[in-house]
Amino acid sequence: MKKSLVAVGVIVALGVVWTGTAWYTGKQLEGRMAEMIGNANAELKKASPEAGLTLSYQDYQRGLFHSSMQLVIKPTQGMTSAILKPDQSIVFNETIDHGPFPFAQLKKFNLLPSMASVHTTLVNNPTTKPLFDIAKGQSFIDAQTRIGYSGDTSSDINLLPLNYVNGEEKVAFSGGQFKADVDGQGDKIAVSGEAESGLVNTVNEYGQHVQMTFNGIKTEGDSARSEFIERVGQQKASIEKLAISVEGKEMAVLEGLNINAKSAVQDDKKHLSGQIDYSLDSLKVQNKDIGSGKLTLKIGNLDGAAVHDVTQRYNAESQKLLADPAVTQNPEVYQQKIVELFAANLPLLLKGDPVITVAPLSWKNAKGESTFNLSLFLKDPAQATGEATTLEEQVNRVVKSLDSKLVIPVDMATELMTQVAQLEGYQPAEAAKLADQQIKGLAAMGQMFRVTTMEDNNVVSSLQYANGQVTLNGQKMPLSDLVGMFGMPGTGEPDVAPAPELEAPAAPAVPQQ
Incomplete structure (x- = not known):
């Protein structure tokens, strides 16, 4: 009898600890939400000021073991967004399981303590309705994110398969799986993922049936914050095959397209370097073998402080342009202003006596290879x-x-x-x-x-x-x-x-x- 009472007491004690800890971590997460949203907006503004977007949250409801809220993406007030119109928004439902051992995490037999596990789905609203239509009413995005007590996050993002037919229009997508890991300070980011296949059938302005298909898209990369530019690191992307046909006739086929870009701070900690490699294993146009090509472009000795200054100026001036309706409503004027902005800052990028190399640019076919x-x-x-x-x-x-x-x-x-x-x-x-x-x-x-x-x-x-x-x-x-x-x-x-x-x-x- 005593042993039974002891066992019951232990279970009750563990329940109290679990409940108290879950309540505490839920409250702690709620207290940090404004800070996390602020950090995300700062990152968005630095990385892509031309997007003109702001992230916010609403309807936070905290429970004992679970909480919920919505994340909202809207155009930044006073600016013209390159993605959304003033009356548009993208909303995500966020279901939060509190730590230290969130239920969603335990389902995957992950026993590492964490602050929370967040399940993210897209909300069907006037902006996202077309995407729900081709996803048969389901959320195209389904993500599960683990939030550690240090603030680091690890997200598994699933893109659902699509199969949509409307008359002569068709969209098919195999779905994709992506993973994103971010440390607590937002200094280090790693992203990887792949999508197996996709197809788009449409009718162009000339009434011709156009079909584009792809197979084997992959991406992998990591980056770290730099004191000079926002981030340095490496990113790879590849497509096994991309084909375009018109009226059932194959017009072009690209196979083995690979892109590898990397940037780094040089050993002297004052200069930056970068390299981008392109390669294409095969290009066929109307079943004619045109050949294969590659390009390696390098740049070194970029003065880090100068790059930082140019980046700051570019971002600030870009924000001003996006806030000017006379510019944003005329794409040609906007493009001209951006070119002028870049040209005006170009001399500053020469401060470190940079070096540019192309080694090589080449094109090869059955009879030989040309190089530059x-x-x-x-x-x-x-x-x-x-x-x-x-x-x-x-x-x-x-x-x-x-x-x-x-x-x-x-x-x-x-x-x-x-x-x-x-x-x-x-x-x-x-x-x-x-x-x-x-x-x-x-x-x-x-x-x-x-x-x-x-x-x-x-x-x-x-x-x-x-x-x-x-x-x-x-x-x-x-x-x-x-x-x-x-x-x-x-x-x-x-x-x-x-x-x-x-x-x-x-x-x-x-x-x-």
């Missing part, structure tokens, strides 16, 4: 003294040195142009003949104007520059002479007469379609 490489060392124009009175002095204020090289195999270029000619309606024999004439003509013209040479059946062009001196295909000359070769205003006319034997042969007439 570039190395450009820039200078801070603010460090220059005196007035620039000549072209060389003007360029030397910004450019320290340049080294570039272009190599185009004749066979590769001929194969590419043969495929293009067939797409234009030529028969294979005619297309091959036309392509051969075109490439020979272009090669001859390049030699005629001394911008290219022929090496081992490759069209080659190399250009180096330093201290006002240019080397074009091994020939040294002042910068003014190079500019004069192209007859630019105020620089004189080309002094090279066309060589009769290098004149391009006439191309055959284009066939009637």
Whole structure:
């Protein structure tokens, strides 16, 4: 009997502790909600000021073991949102299980103590109704988030499958699974996920049936807060296959598209560097194999303090533009203002003497691979003294040195142009003949104007520059002479007469379609 009473007492005691702890953590979460929403808005403003959005919460109802509320996304007051109209909003229902062991978490056999577990679904309102229509009345987004006592969060986000048909319009989506982890201070973020497939059928403005399909979308990346720019880190994205067809005829197929972008603070803790890699395994247009390509673009020695200043200015000016109806209601004016804003701040980005490299930009087909490489060392124009009175002095204020090289195999270029000619309606024999004439003509013209040479059946062009001196295909000359070769205003006319034997042969007439 005594043992039974002891057991009951222990159970009652544990129940009291559980109840008290759950009540405390629920109250603690409610007290921190305003702070968390404020931090989220600060992040949103820094990361995407042009979005013009503000996050808020409403209808918070706290219970003993569970609480609920709604998160609301609306356009920022006094600004024009790029996503939502003034009368639109996106609302999420949030169901919160209190810690230390939220019920939703225990269902997944996760026994780690946490402040809360939050279940998020989308609310059906006039803004989101179209999405509910194609999701058969269900919330397209279903997310479960664990909130730790340190403030860190871990979210599992599920995008539900879609299958919508309305006359000739169709949308199908396999659904997707994504994961996002954020530390308590919001300093470190990791995001990953994938979606298996999707399809969109629609009718374009010309009454043609257009279909786009994709397979195997994946993304993975992480970032950390930096004292100079908002975040540095790495993000990868890939698509196994993307296809577009018109009236049942396959127009283009891209396979193996990969993007890898990364940024970092350099070892001196004063400069930033970045790199972005693109690669495409295959491009086919109307069943013609056009080839594959890749690009690696790097930039280094960006002055961190200058980048920070430019970012702050850009964000502030962007906010002003979004608050001006005369600008936001005219997309062309808005685009022009953004370009002007970037151009005005561009000189500041040269403060650290940045270096830009392209190594390489290439395109490859069955007959060979064309490549372009570039190395450009820039200078801070603010460090220059005196007035620039000549072209060389003007360029030397910004450019320290340049080294570039272009190599185009004749066979590769001929194969590419043969495929293009067939797409234009030529028969294979005619297309091959036309392509051969075109490439020979272009090669001859390049030699005629001394911008290219022929090496081992490759069209080659190399250009180096330093201290006002240019080397074009091994020939040294002042910068003014190079500019004069192209007859630019105020620089004189080309002094090279066309060589009769290098004149391009006439191309055959284009066939009637």
